[in-house]
Amino acid sequence: MCGAKQGVVAPAPTAPGVPPAPVAPGYPGGPAPMGQAYNPNVAVQPTVAPPMPQSLKCSSCGGPMKPSGGLALVVCEYCGAVTTMGAGGAAEIIQKHFMLDSRISNEQALDAGGKWLNKGVFRRKVAERSELGTVTLKYVPYWVVPTSVVADFQGTKNVGGGAGVGMMAHGDSGAKKAAGAALFALTIAAAAAGSQNRNQPVNTQPQVVRVRDPIQMQHNIPVVAVRGYSKYQPDDGFQFQLQNKLNFDKRSTGGVDVQGGDVGEPEAKAQAQALAHKFIEKEAKKRVDTLESIQVYPTTYDGELLHAPVWFMEYAHKGKAMFILIDGHSGQVMDGERPTFALW
Numbered sequence: 001m002c003g004a005k006q007g008v009v010a011p012a013p014t015a016p017g018v019p020p021a022p023v024a025p026g027y028p029g030g031p032a033p034m035g036q037a038y039n040p041n042v043a044v045q046p047t048v049a050p051p052m053p054q055s056l057k058c059s060s061c062g063g064p065m066k067p068s069g070g071l072a073l074v075v076c077e078y079c080g081a082v083t084t085m086g087a088g089g090a091a092e093i094i095q096k097h098f099m100l101d102s103r104i105s106n107e108q109a110l111d112a113g114g115k116w117l118n119k120g121v122f123r124r125k126v127a128e129r130s131e132l133g134t135v136t137l138k139y140v141p142y143w144v145v146p147t148s149v150v151a152d153f154q155g156t157k158n159v160g161g162g163a164g165v166g167m168m169a170h171g172d173s174g175a176k177k178a179a180g181a182a183l184f185a186l187t188i189a190a191a192a193a194g195s196q197n198r199n200q201p202v203n204t205q206p207q208v209v210r211v212r213d214p215i216q217m218q219h220n221i222p223v224v225a226v227r228g229y230s231k232y233q234p235d236d237g238f239q240f241q242l243q244n245k246l247n248f249d250k251r252s253t254g255g256v257d258v259q260g261g262d263v264g265e266p267e268a269k270a271q272a273q274a275l276a277h278k279f280i281e282k283e284a285k286k287r288v289d290t291l292e293s294i295q296v297y298p299t300t301y302d303g304e305l306l307h308a309p310v311w312f313m314e315y316a317h318k319g320k321a322m323f324i325l326i327d328g329h330s331g332q333v334m335d336g337e338r339p340t341f342a343l344w
């Protein structure tokens with residue numbers, strides 16, 4: 001057995017999908033792409049360069065375009081127009097391109113984040129006990145996909161016998177709604193028990209009630225149009241204030257960085273369907289104790305591209321890195337991570 005094979009040279013590690021570092025054309029000695037560990041056991045794939053137009057010009061202002069993250073959405077750095085590759089492979093400007101204006105200051109963003117952190121009886125002073133990290137404001141592209149979803153579900157709910165009393169200590173709106181639903185179910189159960197057993201003592205044994213219900217929801221679901229920006233994806237039903245949207249105009253961004261994208265509309269629609277499924281399943285689970293089955297029928301309609309001002313706040317709580325996402329237009333928290341509870 002001979003160790004060294006002649007003529008086999010370890011290939012330079014290549015990372016398709018990683019945006020190329022800014023290197024002047026024709027200058028091959030640029031920095032090597034980072035982000036992928038070299039694994040000698042992986043079969044060597046010939047790397048095929050994606051078909052890149054030799055000279056892509058913005059058809060809105062004529063400026064040269066430098067696609068970095070792929071050709072699905074290329075933002076012109078001069079005028080902000082977004083070019084996409086149409087079905088026939090031709091470059092076309094996205095016409096349904098909107099924005100929201102940035103309305104809150106850095107201070108207001110921090111304030112909103114702090115309030116969100118401290119919300120709830122178990123979370124007082126979390127903000128004070130957290131260390132603030134980097135805070136950034138960017139215009140981030142989202143596909144806003146109008147989605148309607150219908151679901152048929154079946155399940156059971158435990159009522160009677162004081163079920164649920166003392167269990168609703170969370171104090172947020174979800175728990176309040178659940179408490180309301182439980183009360184409603186109890187009333188129905190009591191009425192049913194009353195009509196069946198007029199001369200019997202009130203039945204206080206726990207009972208199981210069947211719940212079978214269609215639910216319908218309409219959402220303008222925002223899907224972040226940048227791969228790798230998963231933390232910018234609200235997944236709890238957040239919606240932008242679309243009634244305030246403006247036609248995109250780079251002059252109205254106030255010099256804030258406008259992020260390009262790489263997620264096309266068909267992919268965004270598929271993601272919107274998946275999110276709709278998740279939202280409606282969550283809604284169904286609020287109405288039962290045991291969800292036995294659910295059928296979900298989502299429909300998506302043509303979306304539009306929205307550049308929204310988004311504050312991204314990094315912070316650390318007891319050494320754990322977390323983040324908060326704030327809509328720079330409304331000042332609302334879009335999503336984030338916070339400690340489950342913190343004793344003060």
Ligand SMILES: [Zn+2]
Pocket residue numbers: 058059060061062063076077078079080081
């Ligand atoms: Zn342009």
